[in-house]
Amino acid sequence: MDSVLNAVPEIEQGLSDAAHSKITVSFTPHLMPMVIVALSIRGMQSTIYVEMAPGVTVEDLYQQLKISYKDEEFVKLLEKGVVPRTHNVRGSNYCLMNVFPDRIPGRAIIISVIDNLIKGASGQALQNLNIMLGFPENTGLLYQALFP
Incomplete structure (x- = not known):
């Protein structure tokens, strides 16, 4: 690369x-090493380029994301330097993310991954239903929904 x-x-x-x-x-x-099961590709990686305000560093952005998502069960900011991988979220309602410096000064790169069949659709709907009905947000979402 x-x-x-x-x-x-x-x-x-x-x-x-x-x-x-x-x-x-x-x-x-x-x-993108994807496993194709019954013609269904699981996983979406987003690469987000962020232009930071003057004086803001990648470390500042990392710390702000850490604070913002500290109480979110299904969004995890990884340890510094760890690249999120789609196979780590396969069959789950989790979103893994991290921040990296861009080669262009004043910019950062945020990489996030989800299982687009769970977090991107059905898991998100169930999570919202749980919140609307007053159930614990994670009800029915802690088990891997995989076949085969």
Whole structure:
């Protein structure tokens, strides 16, 4: 992957020359080892680029996310440096996330993963129903719903 990322300055130079102005490229290659079961791909990874306010650091953003999600059972901020992986959320209602520095100064990258068949649809509906009916938020959501 390093060889691919090393090509970014050349890509930026070529695009900048063609556009006659400075072009900055955000390029993130993803290796997505997915298991296909009955033609159903489970897992979604989101890569989110954040432009931070002047003076804000990646560490500041990490700490704010840690505070924001500390009481959320199904959203977990991973230890620093750990990349979220779709296979870690397969069959669950969890969202795993982390923050990384971007190569572009003043920006950060947030990576999150969910099982799009659970957290992205049915698990989210059940979680909302639990809240609406006054049940514990995690009722029916702590067991892996996988077949086969």
